Every structure is written in C-alpha cells, then in structure tokens.
Amino acid sequence: MSADKQLIYLDYAATTPLDARVAERMREVQDTAYFNPSSNHLAGRLSAQIVAHAATQLAALIKADAASILWTSGATESNNLAILGAAGQRQHRGKHLLTMRTEHKAVVDVFRTLEKRGFEVTWLDPDADGRLPPERLQAAIRDDTQLVSIMHINNETGVVQDIAGIGAICREHKVLFHVDGAQSVGKVSVDLSTLPVDLMSITAHKFYGPKGIGALYVANGVALEAQMFGGGQQRRLRPGTLPVDLIAGLGEAATIAAARYAGDLRHLSQLRQRLWDGIAEVAGIKLNGQEQGGYPGILNVSVDDIEGESLLLALEPLCVATGSACNSQSKEPSYVLRALGRSDKDAQSAIRFSMGRATSNDEIDVAIESYITAVAALRELAPGITA
Amino acid sequence: MSLEPYNSTVREYFAQPDHAGIVENGAIGYFEDQGMRIRLSVEVAHDRLLRLRFQTWGCPHVIAACEAFCRQFEGRPVADLKQFKSAPIMRDLAVPVEKTGRILVLEDTVRSLGQAIQDQTFQN
Numbered sequence: 001m002s003a004d005k006q007l008i009y010l011d012y013a014a015t016t017p018l019d020a021r022v023a024e025r026m027r028e029v030q031d032t033a034y035f036n037p038s039s040n041h042l043a044g045r046l047s048a049q050i051v052a053h054a055a056t057q058l059a060a061l062i063k064a065d066a067a068s069i070l071w072t073s074g075a076t077e078s079n080n081l082a083i084l085g086a087a088g089q090r091q092h093r094g095k096h097l098l099t100m101r102t103e104h105k106a107v108v109d110v111f112r113t114l115e116k117r118g119f120e121v122t123w124l125d126p127d128a129d130g131r132l133p134p135e136r137l138q139a140a141i142r143d144d145t146q147l148v149s150i151m152h153i154n155n156e157t158g159v160v161q162d163i164a165g166i167g168a169i170c171r172e173h174k175v176l177f178h179v180d181g182a183q184s185v186g187k188v189s190v191d192l193s194t195l196p197v198d199l200m201s202i203t204a205h206k207f208y209g210p211k212g213i214g215a216l217y218v219a220n221g222v223a224l225e226a227q228m229f230g231g232g233q234q235r236r237l238r239p240g241t242l243p244v245d246l247i248a249g250l251g252e253a254a255t256i257a258a259a260r261y262a263g264d265l266r267h268l269s270q271l272r273q274r275l276w277d278g279i280a281e282v283a284g285i286k287l288n289g290q291e292q293g294g295y296p297g298i299l300n301v302s303v304d305d306i307e308g309e310s311l312l313l314a315l316e317p318l319c320v321a322t323g324s325a326c327n328s329q330s331k332e333p334s335y336v337l338r339a340l341g342r343s344d345k346d347a348q349s350a351i352r353f354s355m356g357r358a359t360s361n362d363e364i365d366v367a368i369e370s371y372i373t374a375v376a377a378l379r380e381l382a383p384g385i386t387a
Numbered sequence: 388m389s390l391e392p393y394n395s396t397v398r399e400y401f402a403q404p405d406h407a408g409i410v411e412n413g414a415i416g417y418f419e420d421q422g423m424r425i426r427l428s429v430e431v432a433h434d435r436l437l438r439l440r441f442q443t444w445g446c447p448h449v450i451a452a453c454e455a456f457c458r459q460f461e462g463r464p465v466a467d468l469k470q471f472k473s474a475p476i477m478r479d480l481a482v483p484v485e486k487t488g489r490i491l492v493l494e495d496t497v498r499s500l501g502q503a504i505q506d507q508t509f510q511n
Contacts, residue, residue: 309446313393313401344422381407382424382444 008363009319012356013155013183013298018249019208025252026210029245037242038233047244054251058202061254062185064192064217070234071242074214075182076106078201079149081216081238082178083110085224086147086199087119090176094144095119098137098175101339102126102159103151107180108335111149129290130159130340137169147176152184152200156321156336156352157289158298160188167196176222182206182214186257187297188265198222204246208357209253213246264357269296271355271364278368282375288337288350299353302337302346306378311349314374318367321352394481397451404450406457408440414507416500421488423449425496427456431504434465445489448482452493455480468501 029050037048055066072078087097099111101123111121122140127133132150141148148170153160163179170177178199184190185200186207192200199222203214216238218224224237231239276299279285284304303311312322333347342350353367393401410428417426423445430438439461441453455476460467473490476482482490 305444307444307446310401310450313447348422381404381450382442 007317007319008366010353010355010359010363010367011319011321012359013158013206013352013354014321015205015211016208016356017358018210019253019256021256022209022249022252026245026249029248033244033248035244037244038231047242050244050248051242054247054254057251058215058254061258062190062192062200062202062217063194065220068192068217068219070216070218070238071247072214072216072238073212074205075104075180075201075203078203078214078216079104079106079178079180080110081224081227082199082201082218083107083147083149084114084227085237086176086178086222087114088225088227089223090146091119094142094146096142096144096146097121098124098140098145098148100124100126100132100150102130102154102157102336103149104155104180104182106182107149107151126159126339128341130154130157130288130336131290132161132166134162134165134169137166141169141173141175145173145175147178149178149180151180151182152190153181153188153295153298154289154336155183156298156334156350157300157340158183158295158354159289160184160293160295163195163197170198171196181217183295186254187261188295189261192217192219199224204250204253207253207257210246210249213243213250215250260357265296267357268355268359271359271361272296272299274361274364275299275353275355275367278364279371282372286342286346288340288342297355299355300337300350301353302342302350303375304346304349305382306349306375308333308348308350310378311351311374314377315351315370318370320367321354322350392483393447393451396455397447397480400451400454400480401447404441404454406440406454406461407442409442410438410440413438413440414500414503416496416498416503418492418495418499420492420495423489423492425449425453425492427453427496427500429500429504431465431507436460436463436465436468445492446486448480448486449489449493451480452476452482452490456493456497465501465504468497468504471497 033047033050035043035047037051055069058069059066097119115121150161150166152163167177176198179197181200182203185202198219200217205211226237233239286302288300308322333344337347337350410430413428413430415428426442428440429436439457443453473494477490
C-alpha cells in the first residue's frame with residue numbers, strides 16, 4: 001500500500017490502540033517494578049502488590065471477587081484453559097459438551113480437540129439473527145452434559161447472546177457455563193455478581209489494553225484441570241512468571257473502561273447508525289446479525305454480486321475485515337455467516353466495520369463514500385455477466 | 388516472505404483496468420469455474436485482435452490477469468491466441484500458487500474466445 005494514503009482504521013474488533021494512560025502506567029511499572037512477583041524479597045512483594053491491585057481493578061469492572069481472576073496471555077489461552085480444564089475435571093461425570101457453531105475459532109478448535117479425545121459435542125445452531133434460542137439449549141442438555149460454552153458478543157457480527165437466560169438454564173441443570181467475553185468485557189456492562197456464569201475469558205487488547213495479557217474468571221468453587229505445568233503460580237492452574245507490566249496495563253485499561261464504557265456505547269451507536277444509514281440504499285445490501293440490540297461497535301454487511309477480496313482491496317485505505325479472508329489464513333467463507341443462513345457468496349462479500357473510541361463522523365463518511373464507490377466500480381467491471 | 392498480498396502490477400491493473408468493458412458485436416469468449424467468471428470480447432480486423440475487452444467477477448489477481456492478457460494481446464494476430472499460457476502472467480503478477488485454478492479460468496476463456504472468433508469467421 002502506498003505510504004501517502006491515510007489509514008482509516010475500522011477494525012477495532014480485531015484490536016484496539018493502547019490507551020495513553022495505560023502505556024504510561026506500563027512504562028512506570030517497567031521502570032520501577034520489573035521484579036518477579038513470586039520472589040519473596042521486598043522488590044518481589046512490590047510487584048506482587050501491583051498484580052494484586054490490577055486484579056482488584058479488573059474485578060471492579062466485572063463486579064467479581066479479585067480472587068477469582070487468573071492471569072493468562074489472552075482470550076485464546078483462557079478459552080483453552082476453561083474448556084479443556086472443565087471438561088477434563090468433570091469427565092468422570094459425563095462427556096457431553098455444548099457450544100454454538102458461531103463461536104470464535106479459539107473455542108471451536110478446542111471443542112474439536114475434545115471430540116478427538118472422545119468427548120461428544122453438540123453444536124447448536126443460531127436463529128437467523130445469530131442468537132441462541134433458549135429452548136434450543138434446554139432441549140440439547142442431557143444428563144451427561146458437563147459444560148456449555150457460549151460467547152457473549154460475536155466478533156464478526158456483534159450479536160449479543162442472552163447470557164443471563166442461558167446461564168439460568170445451565171444452573172437449573174447443574175452444568176458449568178463458560179462465556180467467551182473477549183468482545184464484551186470493557187465494552188458493555190458485565191456484572192458477574194448477578195450473571196450466572198462460572199468461567200469467563202477476558203483479553204486486554206480489545207479494550208485499549210496491551211496485547212499478550214488476559215484473564216480467566218473462575219467462579220468460587222469451580223475446579224479446573226491444569227493444562228500447563230512448571231511451577232506453582234496461580235493455584236498451579238497457570239504456572240509461569242507473571243508479566244507485571246502487562247497486568248498493570250490491563251488493570252488500568254479496566255479502570256478506564258469502567259468509567260467510560262457507557263459513553264463509548266452512545267458514541268458507537270451513533271456511528272453505527274450513521275454508517276448504516278449511509279450504505280443501506282446500496283442495491284442488494286444485507287445486514288448480517290441483529291437489526292436491533294446488537295453490539296453497536298460492529299456493523300457487518302454483505303452485498304450481492306461482489307467478490308469479497310476485490311471489495312476489500314477497493315476499499316483501501318479503509319482497514320476493515322472481510323468475510324472471505326482470502327488475504328488471511330483461511331480461504332473459506334465465514335462459517336459464522338454460513339451458520340446464520342448466508343450463502344457462500346453472501347458470506348464471501350461480507351465486510352465487518354468495527355468502530356472504537358477514536359472513530360469520528362468524518363471517518364464514517366469516508367467509509368460510506370468508499371463503500372458505495374467500490375461496489376459500483378466492481379459491478380461496472382462485471383455487469384450482469386453471463387455467457 | 389512478503390506480507391503484501393499484491394505486487395505493484397496487480398495494484399496498478401486493479402486500480403486502472405483500462406481494458407474493462409465489452410466490445411459490442413464482437414466475438415465473445417466466456418468461462419466460469421472456481422467461483423470465477425470471465426468474459427472476453429474482441430473486435431477482429433484483418434486477422435488481428437484490434438480491440439480486446441474483459442469483464443470478470445473475480446479476485447484482484449484475476450482482474451489483473453485479465454487486464455494483463457488484454458494489454459499483451461491487443462493488436463496481435465488472432466493466431467497468437469493459441470500461444471497463450473497463463474504461467475508468465477502468474478509469474479509477472481506473483482499469483483499465489485493456491486490461486487492457480489482461478490488463473491486457469493482465464494486460459495479456458497481465451498480458448499473459448501479463439502473458438503468464438505473461428506465460428507464468427509465461418510459465419511461471415
């Protein structure tokens with residue numbers, strides 16, 4: 001890409017920039033408290049205090065007990081530990097597990113691994129909006145079901161699941177409930193003092209914290225089988241020296257998020273509406289996900305008769321995500337959109353716009369104009385092409 | 388390994404597909420496979436490919452390959468179409484190996500175009 005093009009970043013669901021206050025806090029910790037928090041000397045205890053403070057900051061954000069926080073490298077590791085750890089710990093009771101077809105790869109691939117290990121997984125289909133109808137979950141739970149894993153906010157569509165309702169069903173059947181909260185914690189209200197959730201995966205870089213640090217919320221009394229070995233840290237569940245600077249950064253990001261997520265949501269709702277109003281008249285456009293009630297930071301659309309990879313290139317310098325992923329590792333159309341009933345071609349033409357704190361109306365207006373122009377240009381290239 | 392998915396030629400041809408369009412009343416070659424669709428049309432005069440145009444539903448590499456073909460063959464004798472091979476274009480455009488099938492659709496379309504020119508010649 002040419003250097004003279006000004007990037008317009010609309011891929012906040014992939015990652016967010018580091019908040020300046022978070023960077024400042026990390027720098028301070030790197031300079032003054034780089035010690036190993038497991039060391040029993042004075043310096044080590046200083047770092048341990050910083051880790052403990054960060055746990056209280058994150059716990060305040062999700063309204064949980066700081067003792068329920070387990071530090072990890074991010075949501076992928078948290079998902080692995082939660083699902084493998086819970087399934088392994090409870091397999092003597094039963095080997096049936098439940099999840100959805102629209103989960104993130106970091107959940108899907110873990111369940112695929114468990115299938116290879118002899119577990120039986122029921123893959124629940126969403127409705128046309130991407131939501132899990134509670135009765136579908138109710139009907140799928142069996143006597144030998146041990147774990148349900150459902151993401152809070154879908155990373156591709158912004159669809160928000162009814163965590164309270166799903167959790168209530170799990171409680172009723174005494175089934176553990178894991179939630180992938182990678183796209184929700186720090187962005188929307190998450191109150192684990194009232195939500196019936198046993199395990200929740202969290203990652204810092206989705207809410208303006210550093211990459212490489214996350215957490216797993218483990219409710220009091222929930223036992224997990226360790227998946228890593230090599231030290232006694234973190235109740236022997238996740239050994240390894242803790243990255244104090246990253247943890248401090250996560251804690252700071254959590255405090256900032258707690259103070260401003262409500263305002264962020266208002267900002268994002270206005271931006272999403274502006275974007276949708278601007279492109280809704282494009283012929284053949286389809287909204288992927290919920291019309292109302294979804295996470296406002298994400299707008300996912302498909303459009304008829306457009307090749308997704310070409311659309312993505314034509315949209316440069318907009319930085320958005322595509323449903324076709326020809327320029328990423330996968331060559332397949334999005335399985336999430338396919339699960340919502342979209343055709344391969346619709347899934348392939350899908351573009352995910354995801355907005356954040358710094359996104360401006362001007363950027364949205366450029367995005368609208370770019371999208372309309374790109375679709376028109378590509379259609380011009382292949383107008384009703386037939387033999 | 389380059390992280391840039393498109394070389395400068397692909398970007399140039401994608402941004403400025405000078406040969407995009409259709410030649411009205413021209414001979415038409417068409418082929419679709421691998422989810423790609425390509426239509427080539429040409430005006431032939433004195434056994435030469437006077438004006439070549441393309442339309443396609445395809446990825447940037449396919450669009451660039453169609454543009455490259457038109458640039459290379461416009462003005463040349465019809466008989467040269469038989470010499471067309473996609474390998475040099477794939478090399479020039481640095482097409483990833485997993486997209487070989489898509490570029491071969493262009494080869495099939497060129498064959499279809501050659502046949503259409505022949506049929507038109509016989510009709511005339």
